[in-house]
Each structure stands twice: as structure tokens, then as C-alpha cells.
Amino acid sequence: MPLVAAAVCPHPPLLVPEVAGSAAPELDDLRAACDTALRRLLAADPAAVVLLGTGPVTGPIHSPATGSLQPWGVDLDVPLFSGQPDRGAVLPLSLTIGAWLLARHDARAPVAALQVAADAGPAELAALADRVGAAGDRVALLVLGDGSACRGEKAPGYDDPRARPYDQRVAAALAEADLDVLLDLDPVVSTELKAAGRAPWQVLAGAARSTDGGWRGELLYDAAPYGVAYFVASWERV
Numbered sequence: 575m576p577l578v579a580a581a582v583c584p585h586p587p588l589l590v591p592e593v594a595g596s597a598a599p600e601l602d603d604l605r606a607a608c609d610t611a612l613r614r615l616l617a618a619d620p621a622a623v624v625l626l627g628t629g630p631v632t633g634p635i636h637s638p639a640t641g642s643l644q645p646w647g648v649d650l651d652v653p654l655f656s657g658q659p660d661r662g663a664v665l666p667l668s669l670t671i672g673a674w675l676l677a678r679h680d681a682r683a684p685v686a687a688l689q690v691a692a693d694a695g696p697a698e699l700a701a702l703a704d705r706v707g708a709a710g711d712r713v714a715l716l717v718l719g720d721g722s723a724c725r726g727e728k729a730p731g732y733d734d735p736r737a738r739p740y741d742q743r744v745a746a747a748l749a750e751a752d753l754d755v756l757l758d759l760d761p762v763v764s765t766e767l768k769a770a771g772r773a774p775w776q777v778l779a780g781a782a783r784s785t786d787g788g789w790r791g792e793l794l795y796d797a798a799p800y801g802v803a804y805f806v807a808s809w810e811r812v
Contacts, residue, residue: 576712576713577707577714578620578713579615579808579811580715580716580778580782580809581608581715581716581717581807582778582805582806582807582809583611583672584720584771584804586802589675590650592650593643601799604795604804607795608675608795608806610806611794611808612676613679614808616681618712618714619712620712620713621683622685622712622714623676623681623683624713625654625669625672625673625688625716625718626690626718626774627668627669628668628689628692629666629691631691632690632694632702634705635663637654637655637685637686638654639653640661640663641654641667641673642664652670652671652674655685665687666689668719669687669689669718672716672718676716690702692770699777699780702777703777703781704784707784707785715778715781717774717775719772719775720769720804721740721745722736722798723801723802724768725737728800729802730802734767736767737767737803740763741796741798741805744769744803745793745805748805749792749793749807751782752791753783753789756775756778759772778809782809789812790810791807792808792809793805
């Protein structure tokens with residue numbers, strides 16, 4: 575029974591106040607929800623914390639590793655874990671934001687990173703879910719992923735009438751820890767709606783399914799402040 579808790583958070587660079595600048599207060603509620611999810615994750619006393627988010631390929635990122643927010647105008651490096659000996663490998667944006675969120679808390683457990691390609695198919699997703707299961711006896715999973723980016727005319731993907739129903743379905747599945755709904759998300763539609771969280775959510779569902787017993791979920795945040803759907807959820811074993 576390796577997976578003991580999970581948290582789902584989005585990964586917009588604007589979560590980092592230095593990137594958001596004067597607009598930082600606009601996401602105060604989102605940061606607070608992420609902090610709540612992280613506190614619950616760490617309260618499960620995991621032996622290891624695994625960060626999971628989209629990246630250019632599917633597989634582990636071996637530590638040490640460092641992400642950078644320079645592409646978003648801020649000279650800020652984010653290490654996978656504090657005190658690492660050097661920069662090491664490069665973290666994609668999703669895991670950079672995940673490492674930044676985790677650093678806001680006293681995470682004493684070892685930290686590992688897994689990335690999944692946005693177009694990963696069932697076999698890749700299942701293999702990555704198995705890697706989560708092999709990460710240790712008590713693993714907590716921090717999953718980074720955004721919903722659709724097509725919620726309105728000013729959204730990055732413009733307006734798509736399918737976006738709101740898609741996001742509502744995801745939000746309900748995260749709230750109820752509904753593994754079937756997450757595993758059933760259509761990869762083609764998800765790509766068309768620019769939903770970066772599809773593959774990470776499905777890895778989470780696969781890893782959760784491999785554990786004994788059920789899961790209880792709680793949705794802590796559900797909004798699309800910039801035309802992109804952001805969800806924060808907390809899952810615990812029951």
C-alpha cells in the first residue's frame with residue numbers, strides 16, 4: 575500500500591508572487607488552497623514525496639534538479655529540494671512550481687520527480703503509475719496540472735463551449751476521488767482544450783487504483799481567473 579495521500583494543484587507561473595508582481599493578490603485564494611493541500615499531504619507522514627507533472631518526455635528526473643523562472647521574467651531558481659549539491663537536471667515548469675509550493679512547507683521526507691509527456695498513451699501512463707508504487711512504502715503524490723485553457727474570449731485557447739463541461743467533470747472527479755472518470759478523460763479533447771493536467775491526473779488515478787481500499791477527495795479550489803481552469807484537491811486513504 576505505497577500511496578498514502580495525494581494533492582492536486584495547478585502550475586501557473588503567476589502562483590509565484592515575484593512573477594505576478596502587483597497582480598499577486600489576485601491569486602491569494604489559490605495559494606492558500608495549495609498550502610492547505612500541501613499541509614494535508616505532509617500530515618500523512620509520508621516516507622517520500624513524489625512530484626508529478628507534464629514535461630517533454632515520460633519518466634523520472636533524477637536529483638539533483640533545478641527549475642528556473644527566468645522565462646517568465648524573474649531571476650529565480652527553484653531546486654527540487656533544499657540543500658542539493660548542484661543544479662543538476664532541468665525541471666519543467668510543472669515541477670518547478672511543484673517544488674516551489676513544497677518549499678513553502680517543512681517537508682522532511684525525500685523528494686523525487688516524475689514527468690509525463692502531454693500526449694502519453696495508456697501504456698506510458700500505466701508504467702508511470704507503477705513507478706509511483708515502486709517509490710517506497712509510504713508515498714505522497716503532489717500532482718501538478720491545469721484544466722482547460724479555453725474559458726472565454728481572453729483565454730489562451732480562446733473560447734470553446736466544451737471547456738466548461740470538461741472542467742466541471744474534472745472538478746467533480748477530483749472532489750469525489752472518482753478514478754474511472756479521470757481515467758476516461760479523452761486525450762484528444764483534452765489536447766484541443768489545452769488541458770495540461772490530463773496525463774498527470776490519469777497517472778494519479780492509476781496509482782490510486784493499485785492501492786488497497788478507497789479514497790476520499792475534497793475539492794479546495796475551482797476557478798478560471800484567467801480563462802484557464804485551476805483545481806486544488808486533497809485525497810486521503812479511507
